[in-house]
Each structure stands twice: as structure tokens, then as C-alpha cells.
Amino acid sequence: MLKLLFFARLREDLNCHEETLPLPDGIATVGELRDHLCQRGDNWQKALHSTGLFVAVEQQVVDWETPLSGSEEVAFFPPVTGG
Numbered sequence: 001m002l003k004l005l006f007f008a009r010l011r012e013d014l015n016c017h018e019e020t021l022p023l024p025d026g027i028a029t030v031g032e033l034r035d036h037l038c039q040r041g042d043n044w045q046k047a048l049h050s051t052g053l054f055v056a057v058e059q060q061v062v063d064w065e066t067p068l069s070g071s072e073e074v075a076f077f078p079p080v081t082g083g
Contacts, residue, residue: 001020001021001022002020002021002033002068002070002072003018003019003020003072003073003074004018004019004021004037004074004075004076005018005073005074006018006075006077007076007077008080009047009078010047010048010076010077010078013043013046013047014043014047023069023070024036027068029064029066029067030055030057030063030064030065030066030068031064031065033068033074034048034049048076050078052078053076053077053079054076054077054078054079055074055075056075056077057072057074057075058072058073
């Protein structure tokens with residue numbers, strides 16, 4: 001099972017902070033998972049294709065081509081600024 005986490009404004013935009021799901025058939029990368037989740041509706045499409053979105057697998061920031069085996073923690077989060 002994948003453990004999905006959504007942080008900051010994504011949590012609010014998607015009304016979801018965490019979920020688990022089996023790796024869908026035909027999904028092999030983080031980018032493909034994002035595209036799969038975007039099929040849930042316009043708010044998912046807008047949130048997960050926002051500029052500067054980051055993704056981490058097992059708490060390591062990765063690119064969208066990173067492969068998935070189906071038992072990872074995958075976290076989506078927007079750019080973070082500090083001051």
C-alpha cells in the first residue's frame with residue numbers, strides 16, 4: 001500500500017491530509033501516480049499541477065520519474081518560504 005500525504009495548501013485544497021491506497025495498475029512512477037490522482041476532479045488537477053509542487057518518497061525529495069514499488073510513503077507539498 002502507498003501512504004499518501006498532502007501538506008500545507010494542498011491539504012486544504014484537496015480536503016485530504018493522508019490516505020492509503022494500493023498502487024494502481026499501470027502506474028510505475030511518481031508522475032504517473034500524480035496524473036492518476038488528477039483524474040479525481042478539477043480540484044485535484046489544479047492542486048497537483050500547481051507551479052513548483054514538490055514530491056518526496058520516503059522523506060527524500062525526488063523527481064516525477066522516480067519509480068514506485070507500491071509500499072512507499074509519498075508526500076506532496078508546495079514550495080515553502082521562510083522569513
